[in-house]
Amino acid sequence: MKHLILILFLFVCQKGYSQTGLLPLDAENNVFYSDSGKxxxxxxxxxxxxxxxxxKTFGNYENAVTFEDPQLGKLILTSYAPVxxxxxxxxRFDLTIECKEEQYNVRIDKLDGISTTHSPSRLGAKDNNAIMEKEVAVKTEQSKKKRAEAEAALRNTKADIESINNAMYKLMSDLKLSLTQPAE
Incomplete structure (x- = not known):
């Protein structure tokens, strides 16, 4: 009975939760961050x-930048951020900067989690769904020991996603500060 309720709950909540998960998702359920400035x-x-x-941020410009077109005002780079x-x-992520007269847009996407213990993993809706599943497990678990284990797993997963969000928002914040300051 407990498993039936869990499956039903996941099915009903999946649609709404995937839109408001901890990682920002686009229409295709891929993680992305965006910002603009004038x-x-x-x-x-x-x-x-x-x-x-x-x-300044990534050290070697030639290694980071994968596409550069001054006429279009577009830069694309692939790099890594520690989390x-x-x-x-x-x-690992792609960062696209589009420059226009008195305006810029930035988008970070194609995020892969990198670990020394397993292969790279593309981040997406599955990561938000993992949090929801762990939240349900915490709420429905009857055993005190298993509930404590579920709570620890939930805390760890939330901490992972928070560290990813912090790293990406810091990059965008640093870029905004750099682009809005007077030219050196």
Whole structure:
């Protein structure tokens, strides 16, 4: 009976939860982060400051950038960010910066959790669903020992996702600060 209720609960809540999970998801249930800003600068100034930010943040510009077009005002890079989680040590991601006159857009997507103990794992709706499943397990578990184990697993999973979110939001925040400050 307990398993039937769990399955029914997961089925009913999955649709709504996947839209409001801890990792931001796009329409295809892929993790993404986005931001935009309107610095009072030309497209070429924004592009140059974005290039400088990439060099300062990721070290080797040539290794990080996978696409660069000054005419389009577009930069795409693939890099890693350290995360202080239990499941992953790093997150690999693509970061796209589109520069326009007095405006920029940034998008971080294609996130893979990287660990020394297992193969890279694409982050997505499954990670949000794992939290929901663990929350249900905590609420429905009768055994004190198993409930404590479920609570620990839930805390660890939430901490992993929080560390990923913090790393990605920090990148976007640092980029925003760099692009909105006066040119050096």
């Amino acid at each position: 610095p009072n600068k030309s497209k070429s100034e924004i592009f140059k400051q974005a290039q400088n930010w990439i060099s 202080s989680g239990i499941a992953y040590e790093y997150v």
